[in-house]
Amino acid sequence: MSDFISRSEVKRIYKQVEELAREVADLSDKELKSFPGGPVIQEEILATRGLKGGSRKRQIKYLAKVLRQGPLEEMYLFVTNRKGSNLHAKKQFHEAERLRDTLINEAMEVYQECLIEQVPFEPDWESDFIREIISEHPSINEKELRQVVYQYVKTHYKFHYRELFRMMKAAVELKERIEKNS
Numbered sequence: 001m002s003d004f005i006s007r008s009e010v011k012r013i014y015k016q017v018e019e020l021a022r023e024v025a026d027l028s029d030k031e032l033k034s035f036p037g038g039p040v041i042q043e044e045i046l047a048t049r050g051l052k053g054g055s056r057k058r059q060i061k062y063l064a065k066v067l068r069q070g071p072l073e074e075m076y077l078f079v080t081n082r083k084g085s086n087l088h089a090k091k092q093f094h095e096a097e098r099l100r101d102t103l104i105n106e107a108m109e110v111y112q113e114c115l116i117e118q119v120p121f122e123p124d125w126e127s128d129f130i131r132e133i134i135s136e137h138p139s140i141n142e143k144e145l146r147q148v149v150y151q152y153v154k155t156h157y158k159f160h161y162r163e164l165f166r167m168m169k170a171a172v173e174l175k176e177r178i179e180k181n182s
Helices: 007-025 029-033 039-048 053-068 073-083 087-117 128-136 142-155 158-181
Strands: none
Touching: 007 039, 007 053, 007 073, 007 087, 029 039, 039 053, 073 087, 087 128, 087 142, 087 158, 128 142, 142 158
């Protein structure tokens, strides 16, 4: 998606990948053989073994940097299936939060522009981000999505905020199940 990601959000994403690197660094030799990462990643995992203290932390940060260069989805699923880790669920949760917050921020900007221009704010405002979300997550009802965002912007009721999060989380989970089955 081509939405704006704040520096704080980038840091949170990096922290999530670092948690993945920490989990991956503790894989046994048997688990490492079936690990979906390439040989470069496996070398870095092996380099992490035997290190203690600050040098281990630095190596894990470097491992996280190497992991960020490729697709992470298979690695999250591997760690979840092998070790019962909840990293994958956390990643989905944060993705849903990011989508919700981006939608609300965009709608708030449009609402502020409407107030300045003294025109009514309507639920059918022009939004490239909503089109992107609908194209990536076809299970979302666009009219319902727009209505929930509109209601939150107008009223700031937490119910609409939570409802929007539930919609985004369900869409992220459904997309992942579809990708996993195909």
